[in-house]
Amino acid sequence: MRIASWNVNSLRVRLPQLAQWDAGARPDLIALQEIKCTDDQFPLPELAALGYGCAVAGQKTYNGVALLSRLGAPRELVTDLPGLADPQRRLLAATVGDLRVVDVYCPNGQAVGSDKYAYKLAWFAALRDFLAAELARHARLVVLGDFNVAPEDRDVHDPVAWAGQVLCSGPERAALQALFDLGLSDCFRRFDQPAGTFSWWDYRAAGFRRNAGLRIDLVLASPALAAECRDCRVDPGPRGWERPSDHAPVLADFDR
DNA sequence: ATGGTGGCAGAGCCA
Numbered sequence: 558m559r560i561a562s563w564n565v566n567s568l569r570v571r572l573p574q575l576a577q578w579d580a581g582a583r584p585d586l587i588a589l590q591e592i593k594c595t596d597d598q599f600p601l602p603e604l605a606a607l608g609y610g611c612a613v614a615g616q617k618t619y620n621g622v623a624l625l626s627r628l629g630a631p632r633e634l635v636t637d638l639p640g641l642a643d644p645q646r647r648l649l650a651a652t653v654g655d656l657r658v659v660d661v662y663c664p665n666g667q668a669v670g671s672d673k674y675a676y677k678l679a680w681f682a683a684l685r686d687f688l689a690a691e692l693a694r695h696a697r698l699v700v701l702g703d704f705n706v707a708p709e710d711r712d713v714h715d716p717v718a719w720a721g722q723v724l725c726s727g728p729e730r731a732a733l734q735a736l737f738d739l740g741l742s743d744c745f746r747r748f749d750q751p752a753g754t755f756s757w758w759d760y761r762a763a764g765f766r767r768n769a770g771l772r773i774d775l776v777l778a779s780p781a782l783a784a785e786c787r788d789c790r791v792d793p794g795p796r797g798w799e800r801p802s803d804h805a806p807v808l809a810d811f812d813r
Numbered sequence: 814a815t816g817g818t819g820g821c822a823g824a825g826c827c828a
Contacts, residue, residue, distance in 0.1 A: 566828085567820055591828090593820070618821055619828095665828060673827095705828095759828090761817035803819075803828080 558628075558811045559584040562701040562774055564662070564757070564804035568592040568623070571802055572600055578795050578806060579607055585627045586653060588660035590703045590804075592621035599623065616646040622660045622702070628653045639690075641683040648684070650691065656782070657695035659688065661702035666723045674723060677705070681732035689739055698779040700741060703757075703804065705773055706733045708743060712772035714755060724771060741777040744789035744809045756791050757804045764803075765796050776809045785812040 561584040565571040568589060579587070587609075592599070596615040604611055610630035613623045624631045631651030638648055647662040661684065666677035692698055706729045710716035719725045737743070745754075755770025764770060778786055789809040796805045 570820070591820095619826085667827080759817085760819050762814095763817090800819090 558586070558656075558813060559808060560586045560588075560658075560699060560701065560776065560811070561806050561808050562588045562590070562660075562703075562776060563806035564590040564703040564774060564802060566591045566593070566802040566804065568600065568621075569594055569598065570800070572603060574795055574798055574801065576603075576607060577798075578792075582792065582806070582808060584808065586656075586658065587625040588649075588658065588701050589623045589625065590621075590660070590662035592623050593618060594621060612649060612651050614646040614649045616644075620646050620662055622646060622649045622662050624649055624651050624653075624658060624660055626653045628656075631658070638680070638683040638687050640686065641680065643680070647680070652695075655697055657691060657698040659691065659698070659700040661700060661704065663703060663705045665705050666729065669721065669723050669726050678728055678732055681729075681735070685732075685735045685739065688736060688741070692739055692741075692779055696779060696781045697785075699782055699809075700736070700777040701775065701807070701809075703773060704733060704775050706730060707771045707773055708733055708775070711752070712755070714753070714769045714771065719771075724773060736777060740780050742780075742783045744776040744778050744783065744786050745772070745791075745807070747783065747786055748789060750790075754791055755805075756807055758796060760803050765801075774804055774807045776807055778809075782811065786810070787812060
C-alpha cells in the first residue's frame, strides 16, 4: 500500500499536475490539503476517471481537505475536532479498509504571539485529544498532511534564521511532540534520509532554486502501522514543474 | 532588499 500527502494550494489549478504525478507515483490513497474549493466545486468526475473514490471537506477560498482512495470509498467521516467550534475545514478523518486515515491542514499561525498563533496551539491541543480517542479505537492509524511545524532543526534550511519563528518555535514543536507522545511516529525519520530534505519552499526569493525550505508535511503512523512501513520520502519533482504548488508530495510505502 | 510570489477574487487576506 502506498499513501501520499500533498498540499496542492488550489486543487482546481493543480489538477493537471496531480494527474501527471499520480500517473507515475500510483498511490493507493492521497490526502490533499488547501484544495481551496467548496464541495460542489470539487472535481469529482475527473478524479473518478483516475480511479479514485473521494471524501471532501471543502471551503470557499481558503483551506479545505480531501481524501482520494483506490481502496474503496472512504467511510465513517469526521470533519470537526470535538470541543473546537471552528468553521475552517482543516480535518478529514475516514476509514479505508481497516486503515484509519486522518488528513490534516494544521493552521499556519502567521507570527508568534498573534491571534492566529493562539488558534494554532488551541487547534493542536484539540487534535491531540481527538487522536488519543482515535488511537484507542483504531490499531492501524495514519495522520498525514501539512502540519505547519518543522519538527527539528535538521528540517530547516537555515535553523539560525528560523530560530523561534513561526513554524519552528518551541510551543509549536511541543504541540507536535505531544502527538509523537501518543505513540505516533514520523515515518520519514524511520529511514536514512539525505540532509537538506524539505517539503515546502516559499514562492518568494527563489526558495526552491536555493533549496531554502522546511519539512512541514509529515506522515505519522500508529505503532502497528509504523511496523509495516517500508519507506517514506519526499518527491520534490512536481515543485520544479510549471505553475507548481509551493509544497511537494510526501509518500510512504507499507507492507500491506 | 521589512521585500519577494501565488491563489482567490476582484481589494485585501492568507500563506
